[in-house]
Amino acid sequence: MENGTNPDPLARLGWDDDWARRWATFRSGHPEEHLLPARVVRVHRGACDVETPLGPQRVATPAGHLVPDPTTGDWVGLLLDDPQGVRAVGVLPRRTVLARASVTGRSAEHRLAANVDTVVVAIGAESRTTVGRVERFLALAWNSGATPVVALTKCDLLPGDELDETLARVRGDAVGVDVVPVRQDDPSTVEALRDRLRGTVILLGSSGAGKSTLANLLLGEERFAVGAVRSVDGKGRHTTVTRELVPVPGGLVLVDTPGLRSLGVGELGGALGTTFADVEDVAVDCRFSDCSHTSEPGCAVLAAIESGVFDRRRLDSLRKLEREQAWFASRTDARLAADRRREWKKLVKANRNRYS
Incomplete structure (x- = not known):
């Protein structure tokens, strides 16, 4: 070498x-x-x-x-x-960085992993938090520069009609993203997921979403501990306590992560528009270019909601993330301004001592 x-x-x-x-x-x-x-x-x-x-x-x-x-x-x-x-x-300079906003509320980001090519968002089919939360994971994935894929895990726990309804709901949240139902008792579903993965793959999801089980299925061995999910609230314990990178047979590299109970978003840039591409595509037909999609005449977004093109919850989720973006930006600007003030005070003090 x-x-x-x-x-x-x-x-x-x-x-x-x-x-x-x-x-x-x-x-x-x-x-x-x-x-x-x-x-x-x-x-x-x-x-x-x-x-x-x-x-x-x-x-x-x-x-x-x-x-x-x-x-x-x-x-x-x-x-x-x-x-x-x-x-x-x-x-070495990174290809991609997957990061979330700091859980402390500061205007900073917490890196989850670097040089990831595919982000697998694991959503438990029986989970009570399926609706909406997937959009946050997808926004983080798009913002990192990686390609997201949604794995609907634990599909063997739902009867067919409930599974079809859940699958349709998740696909409605994951616009432009492959949603793959995975059954622990059906290896072909794991292979269908594997076919959509490339390079370095990270598993994201809430505690109890089945990430460690999914990691074991992809690895073909029981490497990661698997814990039970509480029946009272559908939440799981952190069986994975640290991020770990391991090679996967067939050329993939896998990063398993602890479950994320808090999922703040930092600066997303164009990732927000990609995550809500269905809303953004309709919004270009609004009568007013600065339409807020509340009560304006000729609002194409409100018309699309009325006609069932997408659910109002999509618009509400977009607005919520936009508010978080504005808050994060204001906090970042305030921090930068404070840093500049501190540096200026140091310069003033140094020059005062020099020329006094």
Whole structure:
């Protein structure tokens, strides 16, 4: 591995020609002789587990040591001949980043994974939270740059008529996205899902949505623990407690994640329009370009709701996410303004001391 570009040992972790080119560029900026590419498979506080062509390693990542901080799915460069041991010297530029708004309410985002190609949104067919929540997951997926797919899990738990109704409802929420019903007792449904996946795949969903079961079905082995769901509210416990990246037979790479009880959205940009493409496509026919879709004459969106083209809940969900976007933007602007004020005060103080 003298030239650092042989992808074979890392191919099962998603290494390809594009990463080889990125690695060559990365190496040109780091003249160390013994630099090795590695993929982050698990992140701990102050450290991360990586896979290298020479096998697994645990690498210390003190706060502020690398910019950006590594996250599950990142590719990093490892320096092998450091006197203090193997250490990461940098993170390769990311293809995609999947992130949600910080659950603390601050104007910041929390990264879930990097370099993901497909986002599988797992929705339990028997779940009481199916309606609407899928749109949030899809907005995050579209915003990351990955391709979303919805897996309707636990389909074997519903009779045929209820399953058909649930499937139709989820497909109404997941406009332009494949929705694949999956049965644990029917391998062909798992293969139908697998056919729609590519590259690095992350499983997202609420606790109890069946992500770990789905991961085991894709892997073909019982690797991830599976927990029961409470009958009182349909919620599950976090059987997965950390994000973990593992190779899947057949060329895929899988990231299993803990269930997300809170799913705030940060800056979505055009992803919101993609998620609600049905509403956006109709809105262009409104009489007024600034139509708010409330009571304006000639509103094509309200007319579409009246005629049953889509449900009013779709419009309500879009408005709710737009309000969250506005709040996030205002918080971000306020934080940036505060940062600028602090920097200015430092400059004023430094110059005052210099010239006094």
